[in-house]
């Protein structure tokens with residue numbers, strides 16, 4: 001079984017759907033943000049505050065390349081892991097990439113009361129609108145694209161399976 005990588009903007013459900021997908025396929029889920037927090041011994045919010053975003057991006061890239069050396073994982077990335085072209089290339093070459101999306105309104109509804117996303121601090125609706133525009137296109141390299149708006153996790157898993165068949169993709173041996 002090859003490694004599966006979930007990408008998508010913040011709040012599109014990568015961590016949540018990845019957990020269910022790993023359970024369904026009998027794989028281990030590794031959430032990159034959780035790995036970074038464990039490695040650095042602090043929360044993502046603390047890391048941004050104390051060391052800055054550039055430092056976070058360096059750790060994120062290291063964690064990604066280490067995880068991609070293993071098979072049989074479901075890796076749930078942070079929404080900005082696709083910003084560096086080298087990371088996108090690594091993902092495309094070393095796993096099956098699934099992109100999740102949702103409307104701005106749905107994302108804001110899901111994350112507005114969550115203090116754990118430093119890039120959405122202040123006015124979450126404005127931050128989502130601006131950042132989502134800035135990052136438009138960076139998630140398009142995934143062969144599977146799922147709009148999660150208004151859908152249950154079960155429906156999302158079913159749509160992933162449907163697209164696997166339609167696009168003649170395999171989970172690997």
Ligand SMILES: Nc1ncnc2c1ncn2[C@@H]1O[C@H](COP(=O)(O)OP(=O)(O)O)[C@@H](O)[C@H]1O
Nearest residue numbers: 009010011012013014015016110148151152153
């Ligand atoms: N399909 C869904 N429908 C409604 N709420 C969802 C859905 N998927 C995730 N959520 C909720 O949205 C929030 C963000 O989900 P999360 O999995 O952390 O997203 P990501 O990892 O992409 O930032 C969580 O509170 C989660 O419970």
Ligand SMILES: O=C(O)C1=C[C@@H](OP(=O)(O)O)[C@@H](O)[C@H](O)C1
Nearest residue numbers: 009010011033078079080117118
């Ligand atoms: O989009 C981003 O730049 C980020 C997304 C977050 O992960 P989620 O997408 O799981 O919220 C987390 O990695 C960090 O706050 C930065």
Ligand SMILES: [Mg+2]
Nearest residue numbers: 014015077078
């Ligand atoms: Mg997440």
